[in-house]
Amino acid sequence: MTTGETQKIREDRPRERRTTERTRLAVAGARAAGQGLYTPRSAKHRVTNTLFSAVLFLGLGTALVALTAIIGWALVEGWPRLDANLFLAGPSTINPEEAGFRTAIIGTVYVIGGVIALIVPLGVGAAIYLEEFADRERWYNRFIELNIQNLAGVPSIVFGILGLAFIVRGLGNFGFVAAAGSMTLALLVLPTVILASREAIRAVPSSVRNGSLALGATLWQTVWRNVLPAAAPGILTGVILGVARAIGEAAPLLLVGAVTFVVYDPSFFEGGYSVLPVQIYNYAKRPQEEFHVMAIAGVLVMLVVLMLINSFAIWLRNRYEKKW
Amino acid sequence: MAVDLTVTTARGRTKPASVTADGSDALGEPRPLPPTVFDVSDLFVTYGSHRAVREVSLTVHEREITALIGPSGCGKSTVLRCLNRMNDQVPGARVTGKVAYYGEDLYAPQVDPIEVRRRIGMVFQKPNPFPKSIYENVAYGLRVEGRRPKSELDDRVEEALTGAALWDEVKDKLKESGFALSGGQQQRLCIARAIAVRPEVLLMDEPCSALDPIATAKVEDLMLKLADEFTIVIVTHNMQQAARVSDRTAFFTAENDSEGVRHGRLVEYDVTDKIFSNPADRRTEDYISGRFG
Ligand SMILES: Nc1ncnc2c1ncn2[C@@H]1O[C@H](COP(=O)(O)OP(=O)(O)OP(=O)(O)O)[C@@H](O)[C@H]1O
Numbered sequence: 001m002t003t004g005e006t007q008k009i010r011e012d013r014p015r016e017r018r019t020t021e022r023t024r025l026a027v028a029g030a031r032a033a034g035q036g037l038y039t040p041r042s043a044k045h046r047v048t049n050t051l052f053s054a055v056l057f058l059g060l061g062t063a064l065v066a067l068t069a070i071i072g073w074a075l076v077e078g079w080p081r082l083d084a085n086l087f088l089a090g091p092s093t094i095n096p097e098e099a100g101f102r103t104a105i106i107g108t109v110y111v112i113g114g115v116i117a118l119i120v121p122l123g124v125g126a127a128i129y130l131e132e133f134a135d136r137e138r139w140y141n142r143f144i145e146l147n148i149q150n151l152a153g154v155p156s157i158v159f160g161i162l163g164l165a166f167i168v169r170g171l172g173n174f175g176f177v178a179a180a181g182s183m184t185l186a187l188l189v190l191p192t193v194i195l196a197s198r199e200a201i202r203a204v205p206s207s208v209r210n211g212s213l214a215l216g217a218t219l220w221q222t223v224w225r226n227v228l229p230a231a232a233p234g235i236l237t238g239v240i241l242g243v244a245r246a247i248g249e250a251a252p253l254l255l256v257g258a259v260t261f262v263v264y265d266p267s268f269f270e271g272g273y274s275v276l277p278v279q280i281y282n283y284a285k286r287p288q289e290e291f292h293v294m295a296i297a298g299v300l301v302m303l304v305v306l307m308l309i310n311s312f313a314i315w316l317r318n319r320y321e322k323k324w
Numbered sequence: 325m326a327v328d329l330t331v332t333t334a335r336g337r338t339k340p341a342s343v344t345a346d347g348s349d350a351l352g353e354p355r356p357l358p359p360t361v362f363d364v365s366d367l368f369v370t371y372g373s374h375r376a377v378r379e380v381s382l383t384v385h386e387r388e389i390t391a392l393i394g395p396s397g398c399g400k401s402t403v404l405r406c407l408n409r410m411n412d413q414v415p416g417a418r419v420t421g422k423v424a425y426y427g428e429d430l431y432a433p434q435v436d437p438i439e440v441r442r443r444i445g446m447v448f449q450k451p452n453p454f455p456k457s458i459y460e461n462v463a464y465g466l467r468v469e470g471r472r473p474k475s476e477l478d479d480r481v482e483e484a485l486t487g488a489a490l491w492d493e494v495k496d497k498l499k500e501s502g503f504a505l506s507g508g509q510q511q512r513l514c515i516a517r518a519i520a521v522r523p524e525v526l527l528m529d530e531p532c533s534a535l536d537p538i539a540t541a542k543v544e545d546l547m548l549k550l551a552d553e554f555t556i557v558i559v560t561h562n563m564q565q566a567a568r569v570s571d572r573t574a575f576f577t578a579e580n581d582s583e584g585v586r587h588g589r590l591v592e593y594d595v596t597d598k599i600f601s602n603p604a605d606r607r608t609e610d611y612i613s614g615r616f617g
C-alpha cells in the first residue's frame with residue numbers, strides 16, 4: 001500500500017476519530033493485507049489477468065484449429081485413396097490408382113526400429129553416466145554436457161552430411177542402406193533423448209538413492225533397481241519425442257540414401273530403401289493430380305504409423321507409472 | 325574385502341535395565357563396560373573448505389542406545405554419517421581422525437564402504453520408502469545381497485516387519501505401495517527395511533521428527549526392544565526422548581572459533597542419567613534446561 005493510499009484513508013475519516021499516526025498506519029496496513037487476501041485485486045489487476053488468460057487461450061485455440069484443419073483437409077482430399085491398396089501396394093509412376101506406400105512403410109518401420117534400438121541404450125546410458133557417475137569437476141564431463149546441449153539445436157541436414165561422410169562412406173562404409181538411415185537419425189535425436197532422460201533421472205529424489213546405498217547396495221544396483229524404474233516414465237517420454245521427430249525427417253535421409261522408388265520390400269543391411277516422408281515428397285512434386293491425392297493420403301498413413309508407435313510407448317509408460 | 329570386520333559379538337548378554345552414573349547396575353554392583361563398538365577419536369569433518377565438525381571423540385558400546393543431542397547445525401548428522409561412511413556420498417566431504425569399528429579402522433583404504441553399510445544400518449529423518457511395494461521395500465536389502473529362495477525371503481520379510489512392530493498392520497497388503505502407509509508406518513517400514521539385513525548397528529537420524537506423539541511412542545518402544553539385539557545410535561532434538569530411551573548421551577554445540585568460523589564440537593559425553601541430572605558442563609546444563617538456543 002503506497003503512502004498516497006494511506007493519505008486517502010486518513011482523509012476519508014472524520015477528524016475526531018483520528019487516533020495516533022501509528023495506529024492509523026497499522027489499521028491501513030491490516031486492511032490492505034486483508035483486502036489482498038479476501039477480495040479480488042484492483043481493477044488494473046483484473047484487466048491484466050483477463051488479458052493474459054485471453055492471450056493464452058488464443059494461443060491454444062490457434063494451435064488446435066490449425067491442427068484440426070490440416071487433418072480434416074487431408075481426410076477430405078485424401079478420401080478417394082483411403083483403401084487397403086494404400087497400405088499394401090508398392091509405389092508406381094504409371095498407375096496412381098493402384099499405387100501405395102507398402103515399401104515406404106516397411107522402410108520407415110526398419111529405420112525407426114533401428115533408431116529405437118540405438119537411442120534407448122545409448123541415450124539412457126549416457127544420461128546415467130552424466131547424472132550418476134560423472135564427476136562434474138572434470139573438464140571433459142563439462143565439455144560433454146555443453147556439447148550435448150548444443151547438438152540438440154543443430155539442423156538436421158548437418159546430420160545428413162555427417163551420415164553420408166562417416167556412416168554411408170568413410171569409417172562405417174555401410175552403403176546406402178536402411179541401417180545407415182537408422183544411425184543417422186539416431187545421432188539426430190540422441191541429444192533430445194539424453195536431455196530428457198537426465199531430467200527424469202535427476203527428478204528421482206536423493207532420499208531414495210541414500211536409502212538404497214545405506215542398505216549396502218552398490219551405486220550400480222541403486223541405479224538399476226531404484227532410479228531407473230522410477231525414472232522410466234520420463235525417459236519414455238523423451239524416447240517418444242525423439243521417435244516422433246525421427247519419423248517425420250526427410251532431409252537427412254535423402255542424403256544417406258532413402259531413394260524415391262523402391263519396388264521390392266527393402267531389407268535392413270542391403271539394398272535401397274525409402275521412407276514415408278520421402279515417398280510423400282516424391283508423389284507431391286509430380287504434375288498429375290492423382291499423385292497429389294496419393295501424397296495427401298500418405299500424410300494420413302504417416303499419422304497412423306506415428307500414432308501406433310506412440311500409443312505403444314504411452315502404454316509402456318503408463319505401465320511404469322503405476323502409482324506407488 | 326581384505327580386512328575382516330567380523331568380531332564375535334556377545335549376543336547372549338542381557339541388557340541391564342539402565343546404566344547408572346558410576347557404571348554400576350541397579351543393585352550397585354560394579355558392572356564391566358559392554359564391549360566397544362565404535363571408538364571415535366579426534367574426528368574432523370570438512371565440507372569443501374568449511375571445517376564443520378572438530379575434535380570429536382567418543383565411544384559407543386554394544387547393545388546400548390547412544391543419543392546425540394544439540395542445537396541445529398552442530399554436526400550431529402555429520403558425525404552419524406561418519407559411522408557408516410554415508411559421508412562418502414556427500415560431494416566435498418572429507419573425514420579425518422579415527423573411527424574404529426570393533427577395533428578396525430572404518431576408513432582404512434582396504435575397507436569396502438558397501439560392506440560397512442550392510443553391517444551398519446541407517447534410518448533417515450524423513451521416511452523414505454522406495455517407490456515399490458511394502459514387500460519389495462523390506463526385501464530390497466536382501467535382494468541386493470544376492471539371490472535367495474522365495475520362501476527364505478518371505479520369512480525374512482515377515483521377521484523384519486514383526487521386529488518393526490508393523491506386521492499386524494500390513495500383513496494383508498504386502499503388495500501395496502509403501503507410500504500407501506501413514507507417516508509413522510512408513511518410518512517403521514524403513515526400520516523394518518534396515519533390520520531385514522540383520523545389521524549389527526542401527527543409526528537413526530531424528531527418526532521421529534516427522535511423527536505424531538503416538539507414532540513416536542511406538543517407535544521409541546520399538547527402539548528399546550531393538551536394543552536387546554542391536555547397538556543403536558540416535559540423533560534427536562527431543563530431549564525427553566533422549567532421556568527416555570538412551571543409555572548414554574553426547575551433547576554437541578556449535579561455536580565460533582578465533583576466526584569467527586562456526587563449527588560443531590562435542591561438549592560432554594556421559595551416561596544419560598548423569599547428563600540430565602548433573603551435567604559437568606555449564607553449556608549442557610543451559611541447553612537441557614532450555615536456556616539455550
Ligand atoms: N552436504 C553438506 N554440504 C556442506 N555443508 C554441510 C553439508 N551437510 C552439513 N553441512 C554443514 O555441516 C554443519 C553441520 O551440519 P549437520 O547437518 O551435521 O548438523 P545437525 O546437527 O545434524 O543439524 P540439524 O539438527 O539441523 O539436523 C552445518 O554447518 C552444515 O552447514
Ligand SMILES: [Mg+2]
Nearest residue numbers: 400401402529
Ligand atoms: Mg541433522
